[in-house]
Amino acid sequence: MRAHVVRVAVMAAVVALLLLAVPLAVAIRFTFLADERDGLERDAMAAVVRVGPDFVAGDPVELPGSRGGVRRAVYDASGALRSGEGPSPADATVRQALSGRVAQARSGGELVVAVPISSQERVVGAVRASTRASRVWGRVLWGWAALLALCLVALFAAVWVARRQARVLSTPLEALARTSLAIADGDLTARADGSSVEEIDEVARAHNSMVERLARLLERERRFAANASHQLRTPLTGLQLGLESALANPDADPRTALAEAAEQAHHLDHTIDEVLRIATADDTEAAPAAGQPVADLLRAAERRWHGVLAQDGRRLDLVWEPETERLSVPGRTTDQILDVLLDNAHRHGAGTVTVTLRDLGTALAVDVRDEGSADLDGQAIFDRGTGAGTGIGLALAREMADAAGARLTLSGRAPTRFTLLLPLDENT
Known part of the structure; x- marks a missing residue:
């Protein structure tokens, strides 16, 4: 992903630089050529002022000093070269100036400017100023080189920024990929940052x-x-x-x-x-589980567990008051919790197992007691994976009690006694 982000960013930077650099390169060329022509025109005008119209009478012509690389020449109205360096006879640029207007042109690898000399509203000659075009192109190339250097600096900066941004974007995605692989390997605790x-x-x-x-x-x-x-x-x-x-x-x-x-x-x-x-x-x-008479549930539990406990020489006693027989409680839930508690008493308890039913008015209490002792406290004994067995039964019994709106607690440790508080059915 990093390479893709960098590639896209660099392509965008290159396109932007091209759109900016090409017009700038054209502008540099135009500006340098225009500046040189203006300079040649100023040199020619300075010569016009110095020469004046008197050279027509045969006075000697003295041209002022000029910039390096600039050649100047003075022509009379017939196009004859009177002084300086220039073509003889006069070229097209000088002839245009003799017609009364400033002329500019490129001729023979040179930039040429010709300015007319006037006297009494009449053109009496012309001054020609020229320089090698290669000299101007040297400046243009230096300008282009500077522009290219700036573009390269901008491109390198864009690459640096793109790599940095690619790292910012890709690092969390790479971490997310590693997290996904860890989860695929079975680590469900792995989380993405x-x-x-x-x-x-x-x-x-x-x-x-x-x-x-x-x-x-x-x-x-x-x-x-x-x-x-x-x-x-x-x-x-x-x-x-x-x-x-x-x-x-x-x-x-x-x-x-x-x-x-x-x-x-x-x-x-x-x-x-x-x-x-x-x-x-x-x-x-x-x-919710359907309601059933609690006495029926206790008798059914006795039929299931009496023989199991008897095989180990242990008794199972049921104790309840007659008026509690017809009270209705969540049937399947109570049945399953009784199985868990009786199984726990069978496997981890000792002596007689006694199931006692007590009416508390708004709820019914079922006590399952044996003559052994509990090694764990009232909270840890219901945690999954604790105890000498599988650590599932009591935890499941509490979950079933909570789901039915009941409550299961360890109400005694020596002897062991569990108490199940059951909500009474509204119809009872």
Whole structure:
């Protein structure tokens, strides 16, 4: 790009210099020739004044001194050379002067001026002044040389300015290209810097905005993949174990196994819907989860997790007051958060897991407690990538709670207790 900018600027400078230099060169030539003719005319007039009309009577003619390189001659009315240096007989320029007017001409490589000598309103002779044209052309060439030198200086200045401007224009674009290459190599933290050129800054800002959106989209895709993997693992494992158990026991009722498989598949469907809802929550307003009686959700969670905890010799207790059974809460969201909390208690907790339901009037509190202890504080435990596991579950649970207008906190560390505050459905 730098070479292109310099080339365009130099071409523009050359065109401008040509448009300026050619008329100036013509003007220099015209001016120098005109000045020399005026000088010759002044020399001739000075000779006319000195000679006077008396030379006609035969008086000797004495010409005054003149500039170097100028030859002068005096002619009588018949065109005969009377004094000085000049052609004999008189040339056309002298004959024009003898007719009563100042004559100028170029003849034989000379610039010639002839001025008439008058006496009593009658032309009695003429003075001829001449100089070599090469002498004038020498001055013209020196003038042209000076003009050419000025043009070269201007051209070099234009090249210097063009290179400087090319650097100003190309440096931020080259930096933008390097930033784009870094992003293409996977560095989504790379950002284009500003410059002194507003148009390039607009491109940089648009580029940075595009990269930020791309980074958000990629991060959302990664989170979706991680969330889906985390949330689908448990129901798929339960579905697989249930089917394998039914196949291993020939006396098992297939209808019971199919019913459990259907419930697990239904839960899988809800899990996928909830993960997708979280993934699109930043772009569009996600539809709120449908309300369900909280007791039904707790019983369904007990069916999913009772056997899992029992395999490790642990109990799962549900505690709620009868009047809270029919209270409605966001169904799918609550279901998924309960799975995360029970999975966390299973993997990182100890002893009996107790789920307690409390009516707070404007909200419903669901406590999930085990007999273990939490090593992290109430904020860090919800950060992605923290803890002994994948660091996804609790972070995802909080995201789902926030998306549903609920609140999930660590309300106790020893023993570990998580509290989910759920907004009650307006129809309950």
